[in-house]
Amino acid sequence: MTEKFHIATGLAKIGLYLRAEGWQQAESESLTPTQGQILVHLVRRGPARITALAEELAVTQPTASDALSALIRKGHVEKRSDPADGRASLLHVTTQGRRVAEVMAEWPDALLSAIDTLETGEQAVFLRGLTRMIRELQVRGAIPVQRMCATCSFFRPNVHNDPAAPHHCAFVDAAFGDAQLRLDCGEHEPAGESETSTLWQKFLGTSSGEVDAPPAATGETS
Numbered sequence: 001m002t003e004k005f006h007i008a009t010g011l012a013k014i015g016l017y018l019r020a021e022g023w024q025q026a027e028s029e030s031l032t033p034t035q036g037q038i039l040v041h042l043v044r045r046g047p048a049r050i051t052a053l054a055e056e057l058a059v060t061q062p063t064a065s066d067a068l069s070a071l072i073r074k075g076h077v078e079k080r081s082d083p084a085d086g087r088a089s090l091l092h093v094t095t096q097g098r099r100v101a102e103v104m105a106e107w108p109d110a111l112l113s114a115i116d117t118l119e120t121g122e123q124a125v126f127l128r129g130l131t132r133m134i135r136e137l138q139v140r141g142a143i144p145v146q147r148m149c150a151t152c153s154f155f156r157p158n159v160h161n162d163p164a165a166p167h168h169c170a171f172v173d174a175a176f177g178d179a180q181l182r183l184d185c186g187e188h189e190p191a192g193e194s195e196t197s198t199l200w201q202k203f204l205g206t207s208s209g210e211v212d213a214p215p216a217a218t219g220e221t222s
């Protein structure tokens, strides 16, 4: 068995643990895992249409629809008309739903402790590896588009000479390193297709020049 199969086995074991935790957490709030995911998603991203929700959570529309009907029945979500289109409706989390979502959004202590066993440098390497894998899955259409730095128009990869913080986020105007790469950022602004490809090459350090000039001209200094 080669390393890649060992890695796949390890990921499957962590996935199994997270699925079991997800069921347990959802059950404690009398929800299904899909209902819990929808609730957390609506709190993090704000009101959404059902089609967008199904797409972002990679579930079918009937599955999202069933879960939403249950959430509305339980008083966690309500439908309001979309100000942008009177014929469409947006799903909003109620105050009660927000309280439940806070519980659902907590990561299990055991998982956080396991991550803490990695040194800071190991965490950075791990996060960079995860970013590469998630990007590949996204390119292959295996998962929905993720709101990660590597596909964000605010991302300036490898623009600083500091090995601990070579990247720059133009949204917060700050330098950061691989250990702070985001995989689900609320401020993410999707870059265009060709821009994403350029960003990706620069992130991997395979573009010509390797390190660009710092973005001082646009006020994006570290």
Ligand code: SF4
Pocket (backbone or CB within 6 Å): 147, 148, 149, 150, 152, 153, 154, 155, 156, 168, 169, 170, 171, 172, 182, 185, 186, 187, 188, 189
């Ligand atoms: S806005 Fe978020 S996703 Fe975009 S570069 Fe900054 S931290 Fe990364």
